Amino acid sequence: MNVRPRDAVATATGRGDGVPTTGAVHSWDVSVGVDGPGTRFVAFLAGCPLRCRYCHSPDTWYRRSGRHRTVDELMAEIEPYRRFIAVAGGGVTISGGEPLMQPRFTGEVLRRCHDLGLHTALDTSGFLGVRADDALLDATDLVLLDVKSWDPATYRRVTRTGSVTPTLRFGRRLADRGTPIWVRFVLVPGLTDAEENVAGVADFAAGLATVQRVEVLPFHRLGAHKYAELGLTFPLARTEPPTPELVARVRGQFAERGLTVT
Amino acid sequence: MTGTAPLHPWRGFTGDAWRDTIDVAAFVRDNHEPYTGDASFLTGPTCRTLEVWGTLRAMFVQERQRGVYDIDAATPSTITAHAPGYIDRERELIVGLQTDAPLRRAIMPAGGLRMVETALKAYGYPADPQVHRIFTTYRRTHNDAVFDAYPSDVLAARRSHVITGLPDAYGRGRIIGDYRRVALYGVDRLVAERKALKAALDDRPSTDEVIRDREELAEQIRALGELAQMAAGYGYDISGPATTGREAIQWLYFAYLAATKEQNGAAMSLGRTAGFVDVYLRRDLAEGRLTEIDAQELVDDFVIKLRIVRFLRTPEYDQLFSGDPTWVTEALGGMGADGRPLVTRTSFRYLQTLYNLGPAPEPNLTVLWSPRLPVGFKRFCAQVSLDTSAIQYENDDLIRPAYDDDTAIACCVSAMRVGRDMQFFGARANLAKALLYAINGGRDEISGEQIAPATAPVGGETLDYAEVLAAYERTLDWLAETYVDALNVIHHQHDRYAYERLEMALHDHPVRRFMATGIAGLSVAVDSLAAIRYGRVKVLRDDTGLAIDYVVEGEPPTYGNNDERADAIAVWLTETFAAKLRRQRTYRDAELTMSVLTITSNVVYGKHTGNTPDGRRAGEPFAPGANPMNGRDTHGLVAAALSVAKLPYDAARDGISLTSTVTPDGLGHTRDERIDNLAGVLDGYTDAGGFHLNVNVLDRATLVDAMAHPERYPQLTVRVSGYAVNFVRLTREQQEDVVSRTFHGSL
Numbered sequence A: 001m002n003v004r005p006r007d008a009v010a011t012a013t014g015r016g017d018g019v020p021t022t023g024a025v026h027s028w029d030v031s032v033g034v035d036g037p038g039t040r041f042v043a044f045l046a047g048c049p050l051r052c053r054y055c056h057s058p059d060t061w062y063r064r065s066g067r068h069r070t071v072d073e074l075m076a077e078i079e080p081y082r083r084f085i086a087v088a089g090g091g092v093t094i095s096g097g098e099p100l101m102q103p104r105f106t107g108e109v110l111r112r113c114h115d116l117g118l119h120t121a122l123d124t125s126g127f128l129g130v131r132a133d134d135a136l137l138d139a140t141d142l143v144l145l146d147v148k149s150w151d152p153a154t155y156r157r158v159t160r161t162g163s164v165t166p167t168l169r170f171g172r173r174l175a176d177r178g179t180p181i182w183v184r185f186v187l188v189p190g191l192t193d194a195e196e197n198v199a200g201v202a203d204f205a206a207g208l209a210t211v212q213r214v215e216v217l218p219f220h221r222l223g224a225h226k227y228a229e230l231g232l233t234f235p236l237a238r239t240e241p242p243t244p245e246l247v248a249r250v251r252g253q254f255a256e257r258g259l260t261v262t
Numbered sequence B: 001m002t003g004t005a006p007l008h009p010w011r012g013f014t015g016d017a018w019r020d021t022i023d024v025a026a027f028v029r030d031n032h033e034p035y036t037g038d039a040s041f042l043t044g045p046t047c048r049t050l051e052v053w054g055t056l057r058a059m060f061v062q063e064r065q066r067g068v069y070d071i072d073a074a075t076p077s078t079i080t081a082h083a084p085g086y087i088d089r090e091r092e093l094i095v096g097l098q099t100d101a102p103l104r105r106a107i108m109p110a111g112g113l114r115m116v117e118t119a120l121k122a123y124g125y126p127a128d129p130q131v132h133r134i135f136t137t138y139r140r141t142h143n144d145a146v147f148d149a150y151p152s153d154v155l156a157a158r159r160s161h162v163i164t165g166l167p168d169a170y171g172r173g174r175i176i177g178d179y180r181r182v183a184l185y186g187v188d189r190l191v192a193e194r195k196a197l198k199a200a201l202d203d204r205p206s207t208d209e210v211i212r213d214r215e216e217l218a219e220q221i222r223a224l225g226e227l228a229q230m231a232a233g234y235g236y237d238i239s240g241p242a243t244t245g246r247e248a249i250q251w252l253y254f255a256y257l258a259a260t261k262e263q264n265g266a267a268m269s270l271g272r273t274a275g276f277v278d279v280y281l282r283r284d285l286a287e288g289r290l291t292e293i294d295a296q297e298l299v300d301d302f303v304i305k306l307r308i309v310r311f312l313r314t315p316e317y318d319q320l321f322s323g324d325p326t327w328v329t330e331a332l333g334g335m336g337a338d339g340r341p342l343v344t345r346t347s348f349r350y351l352q353t354l355y356n357l358g359p360a361p362e363p364n365l366t367v368l369w370s371p372r373l374p375v376g377f378k379r380f381c382a383q384v385s386l387d388t389s390a391i392q393y394e395n396d397d398l399i400r401p402a403y404d405d406d407t408a409i410a411c412c413v414s415a416m417r418v419g420r421d422m423q424f425f426g427a428r429a430n431l432a433k434a435l436l437y438a439i440n441g442g443r444d445e446i447s448g449e450q451i452a453p454a455t456a457p458v459g460g461e462t463l464d465y466a467e468v469l470a471a472y473e474r475t476l477d478w479l480a481e482t483y484v485d486a487l488n489v490i491h492h493q494h495d496r497y498a499y500e501r502l503e504m505a506l507h508d509h510p511v512r513r514f515m516a517t518g519i520a521g522l523s524v525a526v527d528s529l530a531a532i533r534y535g536r537v538k539v540l541r542d543d544t545g546l547a548i549d550y551v552v553e554g555e556p557p558t559y560g561n562n563d564e565r566a567d568a569i570a571v572w573l574t575e576t577f578a579a580k581l582r583r584q585r586t587y588r589d590a591e592l593t594m595s596v597l598t599i600t601s602n603v604v605y606g607k608h609t610g611n612t613p614d615g616r617r618a619g620e621p622f623a624p625g626a627n628p629m630n631g632r633d634t635h636g637l638v639a640a641a642l643s644v645a646k647l648p649y650d651a652a653r654d655g656i657s658l659t660s661t662v663t664p665d666g667l668g669h670t671r672d673e674r675i676d677n678l679a680g681v682l683d684g685y686t687d688a689g690g691f692h693l694n695v696n697v698l699d700r701a702t703l704v705d706a707m708a709h710p711e712r713y714p715q716l717t718v719r720v721s722g723y724a725v726n727f728v729r730l731t732r733e734q735q736e737d738v739v740s741r742t743f744h745g746s747l
Helices: A071-088 A103-115 A134-138 A152-159 A165-177 A195-206 A224-230 A244-255 B024-031 B047-066 B113-122 B129-138 B142-149 B152-159 B180-199 B208-233 B245-262 B274-286 B292-307 B315-321 B345-356 B375-388 B396-402 B431-439 B465-497 B501-505 B522-534 B564-582 B602-607 B637-645 B671-687 B700-708 B732-740
Strands: A022-032 A039-045 A067-070 A090-095 A119-124 A142-146 A181-187 A211-218 B070-076 B104-107 B329-333 B364-369 B392-395 B407-410 B414-417 B421-425 B428-430 B512-520 B536-541 B547-553 B591-596 B659-662 B692-697 B717-719 B724-726
Touching: A022 A071, A022 A103, A022 B637, A022 B671, A039 A071, A039 A103, A039 B671, A067 A071, A071 A090, A071 A103, A071 B637, A071 B671, A090 A103, A103 A119, A103 A134, A134 A165, A142 A165, A165 A181, A181 A195, A181 A244, A195 A211, A195 A244, A211 A244, B024 B180, B024 B274, B047 B292, B070 B129, B113 B129, B113 B142, B113 B315, B142 B465, B152 B465, B180 B208, B180 B245, B180 B274, B208 B245, B208 B501, B245 B274, B245 B292, B245 B501, B274 B292, B274 B345, B292 B345, B329 B345, B329 B407, B345 B364, B345 B375, B364 B375, B364 B396, B364 B671, B375 B671, B375 B692, B392 B396, B392 B671, B414 B421, B414 B512, B421 B465, B428 B431, B428 B465, B431 B465, B431 B512, B431 B522, B465 B512, B465 B522, B465 B564, B512 B564, B522 B536, B522 B564, B564 B591, B564 B637, B602 B732, B637 B659, B637 B671, B671 B692, B692 B717, B700 B732
Parallel strands: A039 A090, A090 A119, A119 A142, A142 A181, A181 A211, B070 B104, B329 B364, B364 B392, B421 B512, B428 B512, B512 B591, B659 B692
Antiparallel strands: A022 A039, A022 A067, B392 B692, B407 B414, B536 B547, B717 B724
16 A cells, blocks of 8 residues: 555644643554454553453553554554555554553544544453543444453452452443443453353343453463563463363353353 | 267357457457355365375375375477376376376476486486487587576676576476467367468568567477377367367366476466356356266366476475475456456366365465455455465456456466466566675675675775665666576577477467566565664674674664555665666567565575675575565564555566465454455455465464474465465475464464
């Protein structure tokens, strides 16, 4: 694709006081079929309130590990992919880190993308769902809602800081306003795999009218090298990926509640 | 003959343009019926198919162990040199083998005796003394003739590997006869046409060109006669047109087979046959002559034959090209000039052979892709890629306007109008090494030898972009001149000593000729220039002043990330070298074209190139074709593809190759999603102007396991650079290169 003039990138917006909104952006990628439907420009924002034991991107935990970008600058990165995304089918996903750590920046990027006719997705744990205002959600076509666990003790053990309550509240709010949801559940043997824990997540998902699918993501250790590079210890270094039998059992738990599972 | 009732061969066919003149493209246009449905009509293999294929599979095991199954070392191959051969005479539907037995390889000394004798020795066969005497005493070979005429600077450039892979010791290949002509018209009509063409030259004064044309036409007429004689040996009279689908495939195959008996061409491509065959199969189905099972069985049997085309080559040659490739390329799909898709049920049937017979590298099934293709076909292609990794894609929306809608692919990415264009294949020049020559004043960075004309080396502790660029331009001027000079010698001598009589008999006269050059090391050269321009590159020199290593500082951009800074250099280099090549005078006034394609020689090119200013270590493989360097494309498959798509097809009309490997998870969670997403990526890449895409859908773990247990993966097929190979037949080094390439997956 030849580089097109950036005419479609509107001038800086911001807070109405003329100061452009900036965000801490860790990196971006163009992925296919893994961060929402189709080919997607995925912006990974820096900073996350949780410290999930299985996290495969500890390099996005801190805001300081991102580069400060204005909304215009990020939109300029998206621009060379707009046409491809339109032809191939897909959209833009704001991920992280936790994008709702930076709700103003996230909201503006989502709105700008939405105004361009791009399908938009927000990849979040929902822990900071309260920070997503209605304008942000109006500009969001799909929420990838990462429900880390149901059981409060397990949730805390997984995230080392959080509680599931805000996620549940956020999920219900999305369902009430009609926002489509893909629930994500990371399956870690010995950590999140207890039947009651999975059953709780599954019951919750089945109770939300806008859940279109559940993605059961088997734990892997591909992010382990990042811990080493950061001088951190990977807490699950000795945990094996789930067996196919376990994955089938958990998928079954979601499926038997009438949910579409991938 | 199989038929008994007299059938008019052209019954039910429409249109007139093709009746009076030899014009298969017009016939296909007039009789084509698009199929816009899905793959649900396809059928599996019959027991007969599985038994015939099973006989061969058992032989493949021995062939893999020994390198060859068998060789006839005493009979120089011609169209009629060998007695008829069969796999299983009672059960074959389509007959004909290159020699008198399956997988028994022939010798073709006219291209070069040394190649033949080296290969025989390597596989433990004694050279035949009579053949040796004939080709050293009475008959000169192409190989001898080229080396008699090479100037010294070509020899030096060849020796230092700044120009490599030249077809000066073997058949040049990449010529596609319009084999369909034999089926549509029969041999007699084609002979009559050639005689008329020759007679038309009688009034012309006997200049060099006219004498050569007359002699070539006489040779073509003789070759057509031999083709009919060869077919008669199998009990078929092909003097007239084919009357049924089975005959159409048989006639067409005989013509292709005759070409493979006459030429050990580097690439012996088939053309664009599926749409043509479909017209006959459709008529047979309508007449109740065939069922769908029968139609598929014919296609399966034909493809079995295409899978066992073999040439005798040296182990070194096979090492260069990975395995034992023949490039029996068939172009499928595409859009018609009238806006109708050229997709037929037979396009599906050809692809279905990858299920019925299992995956295989040959024939090299090539889908001409357009976002406008019917959804059912697009999804089936994507599905086949997911399941087999055996097919490649080329941009029909670039090819059709540049050529026409009856264009096929020779080898990997070389487009040519079937029966109207031919090319003089020209391997490639090493642009990364040329950059090192520029820095070193024309001296080779490994040997220290003066190869290019002596100029002042680029001085200083840190490389200056403007200075390097000026020196590079001078080196590229020399390289373009030397390179095309070598090709002119090669093709002049090939025409004289190893002329493709039959293939050229199945072309229009006069034919349009391309001089097809190529480049290797694009991404290395581009990243080096980007490092010099946007970073700081310090030079380390030996005590003779030769620059032997570089230290890169800063974070220069790299090609393959859709980053305009690096990509603009890639466009500049492609256009600049193409322009320099076009300024050269070519043999027979051939139109100069250029490819960005390495086949798998990227490994060998890398081996012969020293440290480069991008930080690449000496000996490390180049990226294949137009690919970004391994591991430097950090933004995923789409960003890499968009970088490659910026390379202008107008500057590289012989094709631009991109090989991508993606894990199944990197395309989506479910099979349906993966199919849709891959089809979407192909639409996006084609729309962006990307020319070629090899798609491998593989897990690294599978490849690693196949390296350890090759016996478990006899048919594991991997696309490398414009074609596919049996992974287990690659050398260890090439396997490691494939495994080390970027896998675009998800974390």
